Amino acid sequence: MTTEQNLAEIGVVGLAVMGSNLARNFAHKGHTVAVYNRSVEKTHRLMEEHGEEGNFIPSETIEDFVASLERPRRAIIMVKAGAATDAVINQLADAMEEGDIIIDGGNALYTDTIRREKEIAARGLHFVGAGISGGEEGALNGPAIMPGGPAKSYESLGPLLESIAAHVDGTPCVTHIGPDGAGHFVKMVHNGIEYADMQVIGEAYQLLRYAAGMEPVEIAGVFSEWNTGDLDSYLVEITAEVLRQVDEETGRPLIDVIVDAAGQKGTGRWTVKAALDLGIPVTGIGEAVFARALSGATSQREAARGQLPSGQLADFAEEHEDREAFIEDVRRALYASKLVAYAQGFDEIKAGSAEHDWGVDPRDLATIWRGGCIIRAKFLNRIREAYDTNPELESLLLDPYFKGELGDLMDSWRRVVVTATKLGLPVPVFASSLSYYDSLRAERLPAALIQGQRDFFGAHTYQRVDKEGTFHTLWSGDRTEVQE
Numbered sequence: 001m002t003t004e005q006n007l008a009e010i011g012v013v014g015l016a017v018m019g020s021n022l023a024r025n026f027a028h029k030g031h032t033v034a035v036y037n038r039s040v041e042k043t044h045r046l047m048e049e050h051g052e053e054g055n056f057i058p059s060e061t062i063e064d065f066v067a068s069l070e071r072p073r074r075a076i077i078m079v080k081a082g083a084a085t086d087a088v089i090n091q092l093a094d095a096m097e098e099g100d101i102i103i104d105g106g107n108a109l110y111t112d113t114i115r116r117e118k119e120i121a122a123r124g125l126h127f128v129g130a131g132i133s134g135g136e137e138g139a140l141n142g143p144a145i146m147p148g149g150p151a152k153s154y155e156s157l158g159p160l161l162e163s164i165a166a167h168v169d170g171t172p173c174v175t176h177i178g179p180d181g182a183g184h185f186v187k188m189v190h191n192g193i194e195y196a197d198m199q200v201i202g203e204a205y206q207l208l209r210y211a212a213g214m215e216p217v218e219i220a221g222v223f224s225e226w227n228t229g230d231l232d233s234y235l236v237e238i239t240a241e242v243l244r245q246v247d248e249e250t251g252r253p254l255i256d257v258i259v260d261a262a263g264q265k266g267t268g269r270w271t272v273k274a275a276l277d278l279g280i281p282v283t284g285i286g287e288a289v290f291a292r293a294l295s296g297a298t299s300q301r302e303a304a305r306g307q308l309p310s311g312q313l314a315d316f317a318e319e320h321e322d323r324e325a326f327i328e329d330v331r332r333a334l335y336a337s338k339l340v341a342y343a344q345g346f347d348e349i350k351a352g353s354a355e356h357d358w359g360v361d362p363r364d365l366a367t368i369w370r371g372g373c374i375i376r377a378k379f380l381n382r383i384r385e386a387y388d389t390n391p392e393l394e395s396l397l398l399d400p401y402f403k404g405e406l407g408d409l410m411d412s413w414r415r416v417v418v419t420a421t422k423l424g425l426p427v428p429v430f431a432s433s434l435s436y437y438d439s440l441r442a443e444r445l446p447a448a449l450i451q452g453q454r455d456f457f458g459a460h461t462y463q464r465v466d467k468e469g470t471f472h473t474l475w476s477g478d479r480t481e482v483q484e
């Protein structure tokens, strides 16, 4: 039983690792936290193992859980995204009253969040879809949080979230992103960028390992070194750790005993699907998602391994006497490709925000992604400066600072893609990002020819460069041009 004096400021439903770590984080920051899990064992375990860390109010029924919250009630759901989320939302909504707030902290699909927000708003409650990034460690010690939902809900929820979020230079890594699905949309694109970021790191590793012939532990040293400069980021840091790890059982580098088939839970794929619908070329993220799919196409890979002709391959040693120069080229190619992935991700967010009228401010994202989340990186400061200077940037790549950087990176980037091609090593994101970049800056694209072909076979018409209007050539007639 709880008394008026002993009500919880916030509640957490779903006490698997992420949920219990988040609950503990709230408790560590001095908040009284209500906790509930469908199977009581998890609640008991949390209380036994961590009950001493702060003020928890455990409940065994959802009704007791709701009753243990102060008003407006704030409950964060941390259950596996999907049908389970709807069930818990409904249970909570049944027990809650007008003005209370239900927060979904899972990786929900933003369109589900839009639907849920409508349903819950119709019942007089607030629904907040909040992307939470940083994994288990982040949940416990400071994640980046991307809450959507009604702005009003942030008035009462914001200070609580700010207290548990990561902080960079005194600024919390959380802010209200925008209405209904905005938070989950932005988290989805964050994950898409995460996929691309991981893949470009993978491609750099692949080149250092199989072109330059370096051992994992040496490559770990290179990544640690890179982590002190422009590439300073969580993902580069943990890459060095992974590459340094030795398998206890075999004594081999762990990387060599891990099966090379990457898993995915779906957020990268969602990012690409949404981008396709919005017509935004997120080529780096797309290639990263497909690279994971290809890595998992085990039987096809087995059938092709050693069977498909490679053509004449170059000899790395013959062409690269200066290994240090090659390593620096790879670093630059990684940096450039990563820039493209971020630029494309921000483009998608801009388009999604316009489509749904969310008013997402790119400066907010560059600010809150600096800490707590998986893609946290020093260069987000630069991205923030870029959008501070010009919030309407056509592309992040056109920011004067990044334009200057790209000028320095270009030659290396091109050399690396050429080397990889000559050696037969796959670099899908390095190469496609370079093609994207060259497409973006091209004087003319072959799209004119595509328009000509479309007009030929389907009378789809075209525009002319020299006059207004829509035109069609009478391809199967006398080939004169008519204006539509």
Ligand code: 6PG
Pocket (backbone or CB within 6 Å): 107, 132, 133, 134, 135, 191, 194, 263, 264, 265, 266, 267, 268, 373, 374
């Ligand atoms: C985060 C992560 C997290 C995600 C994992 C796994 O921001 O903390 O993005 O939300 O669940 O990264 O994603 P995949 O299984 O799809 O690689």
